[in-house]
Amino acid sequence: MRQRDKKEHPGIKIFRRAVLASLLFFLVAPFPADAATLSSQAVADISRPGVVHIGVHAYGHAKIPRIKVNIRERLVAQVPNEFMEVPVDEYISGSGFAVEEGGYIMTSAHVVSQEAIKENLASESAISAIYESALFLNDAEMQEFLEDEENPFIDEVLRFVVERSTFDLRTDVRVLRSGGEAKTFPDLMGGGFPAEIVLAREGFLKDEDDVALLRIDAAPLPALRLGKSENLASGQRVYILGYPATAEIGPSDSREATFTSGIVSAVREDRSTGKRLFQTDAKVSQGSSGGPLLDENGEVIGIVTFQTDTLRRESGDNFAFALPVEAVTALLAEARITPAEGRFGTAFRQGFAFFLERRCSRALSSFQEARATHEAFPVEASLASYESVCRGWQEQGVARDSAFAKVRSALASSDRSFIYLLFGSIVFFLGFLVILLWLFRQMRRDELEIRHLEERVQKDEFRMRSHEFEEVKRYQALQEKRPRKTKPPEKPPQSFV
Secondary structure, rough: OOOOOOOOOHHHHHHHHHHHHHHHHHHHHOOOOOOOOOOOOHHHHHHHHHEEEEEEEEEEEEEEEEEEEEOOOOOEEEEEEEEEEEEEEEEEEEEEEEEOOOOOOEEEEHHHHHHHHHHHHHHHHHHHHHHHHHHOOOOOHHHHHHOOOOHHHHHHHHHHHHHHHEEEEEEEEEEEOOOOOOOOOHHHHHHOOOOOOEEEOOOHHOOOOOEEEEEOOOOOOOOEEEEEOOOOOOEEEEEEEOOOOOOOOOHHHOOEEEEEEEEEEEEEEEEOOOOOOEEOOOOHHHHHHEEEEEEOEEEEEEEEEOOOOHHHHHHHOEEEEEEHHHEEEEEEEHOOOOOOOOOOHHHHHHHHHHHHHHOOHHHHHHHHHHHOOOOOOOOOHHHHHHHHHHHHHHHHOOOOHHHHHHHHHHOOOOOOOHHHHHHHHHHHHHHHHHHHHHEEEHHHHHHHHHHHHHHHHHHHHHHHHHHHHHHHHHHHHHHHHOOOOOOOOOOOOOOOO
């Protein structure tokens, strides 16, 4: 009798795979762990550790010419043989933010470049000459001069002074540490990380983007996530983090970046370069230059800069102007650096998503992973409040750490249309299972009938072969019982004589 191979029916494989795929879809897909929208407080908490305070010590000397200006005729001239000898020993403060956890930091070029220092040194002579000339303008001329927001004559005067000055300057760029007991700014500088200027747009005073890339010997940094600015428009909410000079009561007080919010009041286009600029009403001052402009997802969409000239800054214009983040990514590409959010940011986002769902065991685990950052960039203040709330929920027994609690939490946070869709999908899924079960039973029934027919055919074939064998044996037996016929002896041939 032939043995039938015991192979799984193809229909059973299809049924098993369909069930597994359906279960994976319904148990995993509806509940992503890191899709939470950040609150304004969470934007501050995820971004603040990665925003740094930059200090620059500029020293040396400069020789600045004395000039005369005629605003009415738009003329500027140098007074022969009259110079100012200016000793240089200045400390400059700015902001920056980590863009890659291996030690790379982005800031504004004018924060760290000698070109900005030269402009600042020349601005005193330029402003003095402009004010002196303005005394001879009538009211209408003065109003027209002050209302011209992009007055090229002011830039012309500054360039005139810079080009005719001589400078012998040295700079020491440092990324300052948070905390510490420094009582003076030089002491604060002394404890900072020496920063290498990897790449800077030195032509920022003319038409290049005001960005510079630094590197320090510290890792891993809590690098921020870079977004895109293409959809940013007037009226949208934005945030700025930085170290404005007006917020520094003393050197030891600037331990934490200042967080301000505002809206995009205008999207401008530079007339000379055609590049976009974002204007926001978020409160800032000069020390905020180089800090990040953030959206409501905590992603960097711009870098704060001051494109207005020194005269207008002196007049009290505190609007923030930011370059699009694409200026940052372009400089990084040129330096062959791939930006990526640091481990702190990715773990914080995941922990915050679990926190919103009250899945406290997972949240606390993620917040613990977020601590894997360099000790000079503390993250404890960004995590403490969430961890405290989570532990309180666990003590009160309201944390949702069980599987049933996860589903209940997800349903409670969903809108009604999603719930309808979910239950409709479940009904469809159950109906689909019933149909598959019916098909499976039909295939099993057909399979049993086929097997039964095969067994009957085998039995009939066996009986026929047995019957044929018995007939052959019977015939052979009859043949053996019959007497055999013998031939008579042959007579010898007769001979005739």
